[in-house]
Amino acid sequence: MTLSVVTTLYKSRRFLDTFLVEMVDAIRKLNIDDFELIFVNDGSPDDSVAFLLDKRTEFPQIVVIDLSRNFGHHYAMQAGLQYAQGDYVFLIDNDLETHPNFIIRCFETMQNGEDVDVVYGYQEKRKGRFIESLGGRFFYWSINKISEVKIPENILSERLMTQQYVQSLNSLGDANLFMGGMMYWAGYNQIGLPVAKGLREGESTYSTRKRLELMIQAVTSFSGKPLEYLFYAGLLITFGSILSIIYLIAKKIIWGDEIQLGWTSLVSINILILGIISTFLGLMGIYLFKIFKQVQNRPNYIIKKIYK
Numbered sequence: 001m002t003l004s005v006v007t008t009l010y011k012s013r014r015f016l017d018t019f020l021v022e023m024v025d026a027i028r029k030l031n032i033d034d035f036e037l038i039f040v041n042d043g044s045p046d047d048s049v050a051f052l053l054d055k056r057t058e059f060p061q062i063v064v065i066d067l068s069r070n071f072g073h074h075y076a077m078q079a080g081l082q083y084a085q086g087d088y089v090f091l092i093d094n095d096l097e098t099h100p101n102f103i104i105r106c107f108e109t110m111q112n113g114e115d116v117d118v119v120y121g122y123q124e125k126r127k128g129r130f131i132e133s134l135g136g137r138f139f140y141w142s143i144n145k146i147s148e149v150k151i152p153e154n155i156l157s158e159r160l161m162t163q164q165y166v167q168s169l170n171s172l173g174d175a176n177l178f179m180g181g182m183m184y185w186a187g188y189n190q191i192g193l194p195v196a197k198g199l200r201e202g203e204s205t206y207s208t209r210k211r212l213e214l215m216i217q218a219v220t221s222f223s224g225k226p227l228e229y230l231f232y233a234g235l236l237i238t239f240g241s242i243l244s245i246i247y248l249i250a251k252k253i254i255w256g257d258e259i260q261l262g263w264t265s266l267v268s269i270n271i272l273i274l275g276i277i278s279t280f281l282g283l284m285g286i287y288l289f290k291i292f293k294q295v296q297n298r299p300n301y302i303i304k305k306i307y308k
Contacts, residue, residue, distance in 0.1 A: 003035040004086030007094045008076040013046040015094050020059055023100040030107055038063045040080040043070030053307060064307040071301045074179045079301045082170050089161045097197045098158045105193055106160035117188035120159035121195035122152055152192055
C-alpha cells in the first residue's frame with residue numbers, strides 16, 4: 001500500500017518543522033513505509049521551499065511542486081492531487097489547526113467501513129468569532145438551498161481518499177474551482193468524522209475578501225438558481241411597475257389636478273430601477289465571465305519546477 005500526502009504552501013514556514021515531524025510520526029504508526037509528502041508552493045513569499053529542500057536529507061519522501069505564481073488555495077490543491085500517485089491520498093492543511101494524526105482515524109474508519117472511498121473531517125461547532133461563525137452558517141445554508149449538490153456543513157480540507165476517487169475528481173475539468181462542491185459532485189461513498197480544530201498561530205491567510213470570493217465562486221459554479229431568481233424577480237418588478245402605472249393613471253383621471261405625482265418620487269423610482277438593473281447585470285456578468293474563462297481553456301495552474 002502506498003500513500004500520498006498533499007498540502008499547500010503559503011506563508012507556511014513557521015508550521016513546517018512541527019508538521020513534518022508529526023505527519024511522518026502518524027504515518028509510521030500506520031506501518032506505511034512507501035509514502036510521499038507533496039508540498040505545492042502557491043507563490044509563498046517566505047522561505048518555505050528552501051527549508052523543505054534542506055529537509056529532504058532527513059525526509060527523502062518530500063516532493064515540492066513549485067508553481068509559477070500564486071494561483072489560489074484550491075488550484076494548488078488540484079495541482080497536488082493531480083500529481084499524487086499513492087493508493088491512498090491524504091489532503092491536509094499544514095497550519096496545524098487539524099492535527100496530522102487525524103490520518104489514523106481516517107484509515108481506521110475506511111478499513112472498518114464497507115466500500116468507503118472518502119473519509120473527511122468536519123467541525124461539529126464552527127470555531128472563530130461570532131461574525132465568522134454566522135457567515136459560515138449563512139454560506140452553507142445558501143449554497144445548499146440553491147445547489148443541486150448538497151455539501152455537509154463546516155467541512156474541512158482534511159480527508160483521506162482512494163486513488164480511484166482522486167482520478168474521478170481530477171477528470172472533472174472545471175476552470176472555476178470550488179473544491180468543496182466538486183468533491184461531493186463526484187459522488188462515491190463518503191463518511192464524515194468530527195474534528196476539533198486547534199487555534200492557528202498568527203492570522204489566517206484567508207481574508208474576508210477571499211472568503212467572499214469563495215462564496216461567489218461556490219454559488220456561481222454549482223448553481224444556475226440565481227439566474228432563475230433574477231428572471232422571476234424581473235417579472236415581479238415588471239408586473240408591479242405596470243400595476244403602479246395603472247394605479248397612478250387611474251388616480252389622475254379620477255382626481256385630476258388634485259393629484260401631484262412629484263419629481264422626487266420619479267427620481268426615487270428611477271434610482272431604484274437603476275440599482276436593480278445594475279445588480280442583475282452584475283450577476284449575469286459573473287456567469288458570462290465564468291463561461292469566458294472556461295472556453296479559454298487555459299491551465300488552472302503552471303508548474304515552474306518539481307523537486308523530487
